[in-house]
Amino acid sequence: MKPISQASGIGSIKMRLGINACNYNERPAGGTNKFVGIYTKLFQQFPNREYVLYEPEDACIQNLFPGIENVRYVKTPLNSLSTLRRHLKGLNYWRSQLKNDGIDAFEISYLPSVKNPAGKTLLTIHDLRYKKFPEFYSLPRRIFGDQITKNAMRAADMLITISFAMKKEIEELYSPKCPIEVLTPALPLNFSNELMPVSESKKILHRLGIKSPYLLSVGHLEKRKNFLNLLKAFDLLRQKGSEIELIIVGNPTDDLERLLEFKNHSKYGSSIHLLNGISYSELSALYQACELFVFPSVYEGFGIPILEAMNFKRPFVLSNIDVFKEISGGSSVYFDPLNIEDMAEKMQLVLSDSDLNKSLIEIGQQRLKVYDYSQISSHYDKILKSFE
Secondary structure (H helix, E strand, C coil): CCCCCECCCCCCECCEEEEECCCCCCCCCHHHHHHHHHHHHHHHHCCCCEEEEEECCCCCHHHHCCCCCCEEEEECCCCCCCHHHHHHHHHHHHHHHHHHHCCCEEEECCCCCCCCCCCEEEEEECCCHHHHCHHHCCHHHHHHHHHHHHHHHHHCCEEEECCHHHHHHHHHHHCCCCCEEECCCCCCCCCCCCCCCHHHHHHHHHHHCCCCCEEEEECCECHHHCHHHHHHHHHHHHHCCCCCEEEEECCECCCHHHHHHHHHHCCCHHHEEEECCCCHHHHHHHHHHCCEEEECCCCCCCCHHHHHHHHCCCCEEEECCHHHHHHHCCCCEEECCCCHHHHHHHHHHHHCCHHHHHHHHHHHHHHHCCCCHHHHHHHHHHHHHCCC
């Protein structure tokens, strides 16, 4: 890689930003959507900065940025799927690589972190799940997660997080000495704000074996997503005479076994659908045709599916955690995620009130304007200029 060049005519040195994308791949995920959204706009709006993007060995991240040419891609020997392998190989890789590449600012969004020997380090923290909900994780994993978080924060020159609720958590739990900036996600760039024809949506639902009306929830099948309580609240709705069905879309992880066990023993199990591996067009159809979007999580750093439901003009009910109130402007219908009766009552409230439905859809349209990747990348540019 050539030494950093001087911008012609003004004698100033152009910043070289290194971006560690070794934890991303082409598998659909909220974190990947946020990564692609922010950096696509940053590359497009601020093309004069030098960008070096480090790819994992098992994915071609360049495919996520079609048509963008002002980025240099570096293939690393690091694996996107194995945290341990990525960390162990990275111990020897990063120090020499970043120094040789002359990286002025290095952004990393996973732990254990990497200290940039050639310049500044920007660390993105998405959540503090090990600290906030230790009961979901083993003792070794909790201790390890807490320690590497402390070490990473000490090594960082700036922290970036994804919501003001998360910023408050970081300040309260770790009191880092470096500044904290907020760069929220926004609606994924591959989500159109135009609704597909109803006939096309119906074809997709028929192919998936889905019958209307139905509730929709989206997220990896993790315990913190609280889907088991959603299944129990759904059972209550059906016991009270509702004919609605329930669709949960998410990649199977540590909570799949519990959910399947409940579904298999429920009187209404045939009306519960757990889907994964679906396309964006299929997900769009599911959003567009749902009666109500429900997000029951007990903990999140943000909540991109809320924005997706807003985009498709669907009403939504949310757990009463701080970050969901932040996203929705404090104007949604909220339930206690640990109270099954409350969850069922709030779902029924929105399902039975057409005026409330319309009000929630209007609130969603207004809140979407707050989350725009062009504005977010402009704020990111200002952060980067503070290092120049």
